[in-house]
Amino acid sequence: MGVQKIATFSPSEKTFTGGGTFLPGEVKGIIRINPNKCVGCDTCRHHCPAGAIKGSLGVTHHIEEDLCLSCGQCLVNCPFGAIEQMSFLDEVLSRLKDPDYTVVAIIAPAVRVALAEEFGAPPGTLTVHRMHAAFKKAGFRIYENNLAADQTIMEEGYEFIAKVKYWLLGDKTPELEKFAEHPLPHFTSCCPAWIRYAELYWPDILPHISGAKSPQQMAGATVKTWVALRLWNIDPRKIYTVGIMPCTAKIYEASRPEFKSAFYWLKEKGHLPEDTPPFPDVDAVLTTRDAAELFRCLNINPLNVSPEKETDITEVYTGGATIFGNSGGVTEAALRTAYCVLSGQEPSSWNIEAVRGHTTGVRTAKLAIPLKPLGGKKANFHICVVNGVKNHLEPILEDVVIGKSPFHFIEVMNCPGGCINGGGQPVNPMGTSWIDPLLPLPLKA
Amino acid sequence: MSEKLPFQYEEKPASLLISRRTFLKITGVLTSVLAIGAYTVTDFVKKRNKYIKMRQKGLYKDDLRCQRNNLPASHLNPTVEKFYRDFAEHPLSETAHHLLHTHHYYVRGKLNMKGERHG
Numbered sequence: 001m002g003v004q005k006i007a008t009f010s011p012s013e014k015t016f017t018g019g020g021t022f023l024p025g026e027v028k029g030i031i032r033i034n035p036n037k038c039v040g041c042d043t044c045r046h047h048c049p050a051g052a053i054k055g056s057l058g059v060t061h062h063i064e065e066d067l068c069l070s071c072g073q074c075l076v077n078c079p080f081g082a083i084e085q086m087s088f089l090d091e092v093l094s095r096l097k098d099p100d101y102t103v104v105a106i107i108a109p110a111v112r113v114a115l116a117e118e119f120g121a122p123p124g125t126l127t128v129h130r131m132h133a134a135f136k137k138a139g140f141r142i143y144e145n146n147l148a149a150d151q152t153i154m155e156e157g158y159e160f161i162a163k164v165k166y167w168l169l170g171d172k173t174p175e176l177e178k179f180a181e182h183p184l185p186h187f188t189s190c191c192p193a194w195i196r197y198a199e200l201y202w203p204d205i206l207p208h209i210s211g212a213k214s215p216q217q218m219a220g221a222t223v224k225t226w227v228a229l230r231l232w233n234i235d236p237r238k239i240y241t242v243g244i245m246p247c248t249a250k251i252y253e254a255s256r257p258e259f260k261s262a263f264y265w266l267k268e269k270g271h272l273p274e275d276t277p278p279f280p281d282v283d284a285v286l287t288t289r290d291a292a293e294l295f296r297c298l299n300i301n302p303l304n305v306s307p308e309k310e311t312d313i314t315e316v317y318t319g320g321a322t323i324f325g326n327s328g329g330v331t332e333a334a335l336r337t338a339y340c341v342l343s344g345q346e347p348s349s350w351n352i353e354a355v356r357g358h359t360t361g362v363r364t365a366k367l368a369i370p371l372k373p374l375g376g377k378k379a380n381f382h383i384c385v386v387n388g389v390k391n392h393l394e395p396i397l398e399d400v401v402i403g404k405s406p407f408h409f410i411e412v413m414n415c416p417g418g419c420i421n422g423g424g425q426p427v428n429p430m431g432t433s434w435i436d437p438l439l440p441l442p443l444k445a
Numbered sequence: 446m447s448e449k450l451p452f453q454y455e456e457k458p459a460s461l462l463i464s465r466r467t468f469l470k471i472t473g474v475l476t477s478v479l480a481i482g483a484y485t486v487t488d489f490v491k492k493r494n495k496y497i498k499m500r501q502k503g504l505y506k507d508d509l510r511c512q513r514n515n516l517p518a519s520h521l522n523p524t525v526e527k528f529y530r531d532f533a534e535h536p537l538s539e540t541a542h543h544l545l546h547t548h549h550y551y552v553r554g555k556l557n558m559k560g561e562r563h564g
Contacts (some may be wrong), residue, residue, distance in 0.1 A: 021553040113503030123466070124499035126506055151528065153519035155545050158536035203552040211546045221544040226532045254455040258549040265543050316524045319511035326501045337519035359497055417497035420504065432493040 003117055004353045004427040006289055007034070008087035015086070016255075019065035019339035021200060027255040030070040030086045030248050035060045037082035044074035044083065047433065048232045049389035049414060052196060067200065068137065071193035071414045072248035072423015073390075077432055085248055085424070088284040089293055092242055095284075102232070105140035106219040107131065109149065109323030110246035110419040111288050117426040118292035119303050128309030132315060135244075135307060138298050141225060145243070146317030148219035149324045149333070152190065156212035157337045160186050160409060164342075168408075169373065182207055185384075185400060185407045188212045192253035193414035196388055201292065202276070204401050215324065216243045216250055217259050219279030224262035227314060229271065236266055237276060243285040246325065249414070254282035257314050287424025319350065327357025327387040327418035331411040335383070344372040357387035359417060359435040362396070364407070382407045388435060390415035 011027065018024030033044070033053075038060045044092055045053040045061060052068040055061030063074070074287075075083040095101050102377045116125035132142055161184055165171040166179040188193060198205045213221070220241045228236040259281045266272045286294065295302060314404040320333030332352045339347050354365035363385040368378040384407040386393050393412060399405040416435040506523075516522060542545040 001508045021550070033559065075506065109504060109507075110500070112507065113500045122499065123496040124501075124503035126503045127512075128507065147522065147524055150519035150522040150525045151545060154525060154529075154536045155541055157519070189547075196553070199551050199553040201554075203554065206550040209550065213545055213547050217547070218545050222528070225544060226528060230531060256549075258547060261544050265540075312528070313524050314530035316516070316522060317511070318516040318519055318522045320518045322507045322511060323504050325504050329504070333519060334450070340518060340520060350512055358501060359494060417494075417501060420500035421497050427499075429519075430493060430497045431496045433497065435494055435497070 002120070002429070004081050004429045005407060006081065006427055007084040008089070008290070009084055009292075010090060011088065016215075018348055022066075023257050025255060025257045027070075027086070027252050027373075028031070028065050030247065031063060031072055031075055032084055032086075033061050033063055033074075034082050034084055034213070035062070037080060039080055039082070041079060044078055045128070047072065047073045047077045047390065049193075049393075050200070060297065064328045065186075068110075069193040069414065070249040070423075071253045073415060074250070075423050076425065076427050077431075077434075081154075081427075085287065085289070086251065087286070087290050087293075088251070089297075090284060091292045092240075092284050092286060093294065093297065093333065095240045101238055102234055103140050103240045103242060104223050104224050105242055105244050106141050106145045106148070106216060106282070107142065108216070108245045108246055108325065108419065109322045109329075110249075110422060110425065111244050111291065112322075112324070113420060114120070114288050114425045115247060115292060116303055118126045118289065119301055119430075122366050123426075123428065127302055129303050129309075130305055133308040134295060134300050134302035134304045134306070137300055138144045138294065140242070141224045141232075141314075142151045142217050142312065143241075143244075143314045144317050144321075145215050145219055146321035146324070147314060148215040148222065149321035150318055151218050151222065152212055152324075153320060153333050153337050155218075156188070156210050157341070159210055159212055159333045160334060160340055163198045164408070168379070169371075182211070184208075184274075185405050185410050186210060188334075188411045190324065190330055190428075191249075191412060191414050191419075192247070193249040194389060194412040196249065196252070197393075197414065202401075205397055208400065214250075214253065216253065216285075217281055217352060220254070220259070221265075224279075224281060225265055231313065236262065236271070237279065237340045240283045241281065242286070243282050244291050245285050245290050246419045247415075248287060248423040250424070251285040251287075254280060254285050289424060289426060292426070314365055327413045327416075327421040328355045328363060328385040328411065329418060331355045331383055331385055331409065339369055342372065343370040343376070347371075355383055355385050355411075357385045358411070359387070361387055361392040361416075361435060364389065381409065384410045386410065386412045388414075388433075389414045405428065 022028045040058045042057045052064045052070050163179050166176045167184050187209040224236040260278050262281050263278045284374035300327050320336050365383045367381045370376045416433045421433050
């Protein structure tokens with residue numbers, strides 16, 4: 001079974017102007033409906049988590065940019081291939097040819113189980129070493145986004161532990177004081193579409209959301225500081241970071257104006273000349289489909305390259321990181337580390353099946369973790385995993401707003417199933433990401 | 446007609462059992478129930494979203510591969526350890542605060558107010 005070809009278009013001048021709900025510099029209009037191809041079947045409107053698609057049965061639909069999360073769920077579910085994606089492939093290809101630049105691929109977990117689909121393999125075919133070798137053959141150096149996911153767990157996990165200490169254990173030491181403004185429940189921050197959804201529709205939730213960056217942004221900032229200066233000894237200005245993502249909203253996330261932290265840090269520490277113009281942490285983002293197109297342009301088939309034998313230091317990652325791409329994966333990874341830190345011992349099994357989202361809309365679980373500061377007394381943690389914003393998230397947010405939420409930790413993934421079903425993934429022509437049972441579409445008046 | 450003939454046909458009054466309109470209503474509802482039901486049944490047979498489960502399975506396979514290599518959880522990653530030892534000191538440190546945390550969540554509805562149309 002082949003994959004559906006998705007048309008792409010290049011960014012225009014209007015892309016970066018900001019306005020509406022976009023700040024200047026942010027990429028807008030990543031997803032667009034081709035009015036000549038749209039037959040008005042109304043499928044996209046039923047998959048849009050933000051109600052950003054206007055139109056009705058039989059009428060050509062269009063996307064309201066200001067309301068759009070850029071998640072691309074409409075795109076992967078359009079039965080007619082009428083929805084198109086903005087692509088930065090040309091820019092990346094020209095940088096790859098430029099010998100002055102070191103082009104770094106930041107490869108997301110979900111890419112390794114979907115890239116092969118574009119080359120004829122069944123969904124879920126795992127390529128790790130072959131994929132790394134293919135990217136190197138194309139001229140990239142690699143910083144695993146999974147490694148950055150491990151960093152994310154360290155930062156976000158410790159942040160969650162600090163919140164637990166402050167809010168549940170009553171530890172009001174001065175260094176924890178900043179968490180007074182960030183009450184429980186703790187929301188994950190890895191999904192850019194969820195962040196934009198909260199910013200647009202649920203601003204009351206914002207103090208609950210983790211301050212840790214998403215793995216992609218951590219990777220960008222780390223590559224242009226630690227890796228450039230200490231590991232590779234190259235000029236950070238000559239690094240071009242490319243996120244290889246299963247996600248169209250990551251294109252937007254990378255362009256958010258605050259994500260220039262490597263530039264400001266380097267400048268403060270005196271590593272940059274005074275007149276350096278600001279540069280973003282992540283320069284460009286390619287979706288899985290774009291990456292496959294890049295390989296086709298360069299005549300590389302990732303399934304046929306010989307897998308690399310050695311793992312570079314920037315390619316080491318853990319099991320906790322790689323399951324980030326599944327719904328419930330961030331939670332499981334955070335819990336694995338939090339369990340070890342809070343209890344001072346390793347769990348009997350690393351697999352926490354209770355929080356795995358699979359294709360269930362909302363997963364809730366209660367976990368007992370022994371707390372070392374309380375002499376091993378067990379505390380119950382209430383966990384919630386939201387698998388797809390559409391239809392599942394609202395009741396949970398309502399509880400949080402009125403202060404009745406029973407949960408301590410809530411993971412939100414915009415796309416049903418997690419990143420592996422993101423808007424940048426290969427499109428299965430017979431597939432649907434509708435995960436709710438029985439009715440394919442809700443009966444609404 | 447005073448005399449009843451043996452072959453005379455008497456039509457039943459239409460409203461006795463079911464009216465034309467009721468008949469249309471019932472068949473209309475039945476058709477939609479059958480159509481939706483048929484789609485649901487094919488949904489179970491075809492499992493249109495099975496590709497989601499297949500990709501998830503692929504990542505859990507990768508997870509088990511990492512666990513076999515003694516890399517189950519993030520704090521055990523040697524590169525992360527090196528990153529903190531050589532560079533960022535510890536999670537939530539000053540450096541981590543600058544590079545790995547964000548301090549910007551915007552209330553985008555307000556941005557929209559300044560723009561061309563009210564949200």
